[in-house]
Amino acid sequence: MKKNFIIVLLGIGLIIYASTIIASRNTIYYYTTSETLEINISDSERIKLGGFVVEDSISKDGGFTIFTITDGNKDIEIIFDGFVPDLFQENMGVILDGTLNDDTFYADDMLVKHDNEYVSSDGETYNVENYSE
Amino acid sequence: MMLYGPLIVWLGLSFFGPYDVTQGVYSKLLYIHVPTVWVAYLGYTLTFLYSVLYFFTKKNKYDSLAMANAKSGVVFTVVTLLAGSYWGKQTWGTWWVWGDARLNLTAILLLVYLGYIASRQFNKDLAKTARNSSFIGIFGVIQIPILHFSVIWWRSVHQQASILSQETVASGDAPMSTDILVTLLLSVLLVTLVHVFLTKKFRITNDILWDDYLNPKSRAKI
Numbered sequence: 001m002k003k004n005f006i007i008v009l010l011g012i013g014l015i016i017y018a019s020t021i022i023a024s025r026n027t028i029y030y031y032t033t034s035e036t037l038e039i040n041i042s043d044s045e046r047i048k049l050g051g052f053v054v055e056d057s058i059s060k061d062g063g064f065t066i067f068t069i070t071d072g073n074k075d076i077e078i079i080f081d082g083f084v085p086d087l088f089q090e091n092m093g094v095i096l097d098g099t100l101n102d103d104t105f106y107a108d109d110m111l112v113k114h115d116n117e118y119v120s121s122d123g124e125t126y127n128v129e130n131y132s133e
Numbered sequence: 134m135m136l137y138g139p140l141i142v143w144l145g146l147s148f149f150g151p152y153d154v155t156q157g158v159y160s161k162l163l164y165i166h167v168p169t170v171w172v173a174y175l176g177y178t179l180t181f182l183y184s185v186l187y188f189f190t191k192k193n194k195y196d197s198l199a200m201a202n203a204k205s206g207v208v209f210t211v212v213t214l215l216a217g218s219y220w221g222k223q224t225w226g227t228w229w230v231w232g233d234a235r236l237n238l239t240a241i242l243l244l245v246y247l248g249y250i251a252s253r254q255f256n257k258d259l260a261k262t263a264r265n266s267s268f269i270g271i272f273g274v275i276q277i278p279i280l281h282f283s284v285i286w287w288r289s290v291h292q293q294a295s296i297l298s299q300e301t302v303a304s305g306d307a308p309m310s311t312d313i314l315v316t317l318l319l320s321v322l323l324v325t326l327v328h329v330f331l332t333k334k335f336r337i338t339n340d341i342l343w344d345d346y347l348n349p350k351s352r353a354k355i
Binding site: 008009011016018029050084085086088095110111114115116117120121 | 152153289
């Protein structure tokens with residue numbers, strides 16, 4: 001009985017420990033554009049960069065998609081070579097994975113970050129400011 | 134039958150319900166993903182309450198109820214992970230994001246309660262098993278508030294809460310169209326019903342185990 005009890009307690013301890021480690025390691029899952037321009041990173045260091053796609057900035061050049069993202073303060077030009085999710089469009093939040101070279105970000109992986117507003121085809125829209133970041 | 138009624142209505146509602154125009158038809162997964170995770174939270178919270186009650190009273194019915202709620206919670210956690218993963222593929226562009234706090238914590242939540250169910254096999258003595266498992270049931274609940282606030286505390290690819298957010302609770306206005314909101318709330322109600330009947334089903338199995346344990350003679354006759 002004692003043995004099993006210790007196993008159970010150890011198990012719970014391990015799980016709580018693991019979740020805190022995982023959670024604290026990912027406090028910054030991605031950087032904003034302002035943060036990216038402030039921190040010192042080498043040309044070869046891969047980072048994740050998040051921001052909103054600027055209107056009228058999307059263009060195609062060969063296999064590359066070129067666009068600009070912003071966090072409201074600083075803009076960064078993105079040269080993207082990879083799979084573009086269907087939802088990718090102007091004003092949408094995106095998270096990119098790649099490297100920064102002379103203030104241009106070369107990315108090959110994109111996640112589209114959808115907001116928490118749901119508007120149906122015949123529904124009215126609400127104006128709720130939920131994006132505090 | 135009581136189980137399949139709400140289940141079918143819920144799936145029908147999700148299939149024919151309204152969707153977000155930006156995200157497209159796949160945003161109907163909202164009616165699967167959100168109610169199932171809420172009801173999983175409900176199940177684990179009840180597991181916590183019944184585990185506490187069992188720990189202090191040692192009445193076997195509380196252990197049966199704790200176990201039944203955990204089982205149902207695991208079913209709904211699996212559904213929410215599958216629906217969420219598919220939704221992620223359609224909108225974010227990936228099935229899973231390693232390193233995202235909310236996604237990882239949900240996977241851990243599932244593992245903990247799978248562990249709870251597995252812990253029932255640790256000891257042949259059901260009373261000791263129930264006592265040990267009640268510890269997991271009691272401590273496991275800590276994860277729920279961490280998981281719920283994970284999108285606020287840590288930057289995540291996951292969207293913020295639409296209903297259970299400070300803004301919505303304070304203003305009373307959810308950032309969604311009325312028809313989507315109504316469909317979502319109906320889904321929550323239906324999934325809660327599914328949970329209630331699923332729990333009833335699971336409880337019978339646990340009660341039989343307890344009956345065998347407490348009355349070994351009646352079992353010998355069979």
